[in-house]
Amino acid sequence: MTGVKLRFFFGLLVVVTVAKGFDYSEESPFSEFSEFSDRDGDWSLENLKVAGGDLATIENYAYHVLIKAANTNASICAGAIISNTWVITAAHCISTADITTLTVRAGTAVLDSGGAVFNVTRVVIHSLFNSTTTDYDYGLIKIDGSFTFGTTISAVLLPAQSSKFGFYPLTVSGWGFITSSATAFSNVLRAVNLPVIPNIVCQLLYGSRQTITDTMFCGGKILFGGKGACQGDTGGPVVNNRVLVGIATKGLTCGDLMSPSVFAKVNVVTSWIQGITGISTTG
Template identity: 35%
Template sequence: MLKLVAFCLVFIPIVVIAIGKPNYAESTGSRIIGGKEASITEYPYQAAVEINEKFKCGGSIIARRWILTDATCLWQGYASPVKVRIGTSFLLEGGQVINVQGFARHSYYNSYTGDNDIALLLLEEPIPLSESAQIVRLPDNGNATLDGRMGTLTAWGATTKLGSMSSVLRAVDVPVVNLDVCKETYNDSNWRVSDRMLCAGPWEGGKGMGDGDGGGPFVVDSVLVGIASWSSRDRAEPEHPGVYTDVGAFRDWITENTGI
């Protein structure tokens, strides 16, 4: 109860907040490249965040009233109602739509570097769990060693570099890349990979995130380990894996704000 009260005291309403647009490696616009169509029953934790009746970003069901997504999705704040659609494989169709009561964005989120790119959405009513709507398991606190492990990214992002959004949920399996190697990869760019991030993608490129995938879940062995955050401008290019928020690094923050 104390944690819930503390959360309410710092909880911010969904209003317009004038802050700078992120200028790092084009986040929350990632597209799944090299993936395949998927059914929501295979990935029932997948959620879609909608603003002004349009798709904004992906998210993950972590409790019946909580959705985990990226802070970039809400970087401006919105005067219009924010809603979450769950239980459907289709973009802006089917499933159940639930209003968002409010959100908590990480207080140290940096829109210019993409660091601490994590946010929580509190729903007005609990999600009715079913075959197509399930809670995903969260990792333990701390950075897990996942180098070389295969994980799955799911989203409705475009399937080619210049393509439109996919109308059907898609999934792609990509390996986790050693963090030090990933840091070195982006060392000559304007963006930096921090210890609170996780990288994944084949070294030869051709698979990974792109426009529309931001906020989407990256799952390894049924555990939500990453939130799609940003990628190189050329998307899924060789030697430039996608960059995710490391959920384990924010496990305490999630618990402090939700009690989960």
């Protein structure tokens, strides 16, 4: 049996072991889930479907924004509105960007069309960001002007710094590829619901290909595949019950069976975010 197969089957064994002894009723500090809720979608296995996701309306994901360099369609990133002037994204999206070319588009589900476009006045990269491992992959963007909140533009809540991270359901949104074989970004925002995968299982599945650190967590359907973040979704929000629990960072392999999506935990840097942005409320 190959090393890949051994990692996969051992990972499944760990999943079963963890699931048997896990108290799901106490693991989500952000919601009142006693079981998978349909507040952010249908959590049946058939619809745990942004690769493999469903079309989304901006009203349901009004915190989601497009980040790109002006006059180029070569690369896009996403972000989440956290106040009327600040957006959070992945550090690797903006760490080398020319701030004068960056724009943030909010209030639309259509890629590069509609909504409101803002220039950027400030970029802040976490001091512990490692571009090789993408550890501490957190970046903040301050827009020129301010968002006008309404049905299509609103802020997502930050998690409390002391919140306990658990195995609650996730919602990931983005304009990324909808399959690993796609050659163009989705023209309309899509969303996918994913379960959390324990870090120990995620590391076993990746082996030496990726290092899953304490600032990261993984999500995906390891028994079925086909659902997950994909190219173009990086920097985008990962939400549970309207609280921002993660940022799409790496492992954007479109739901590949052996390569779950990897996200950066937001609760480990809530105090850092608050110190820079002045945001005082959390979910």
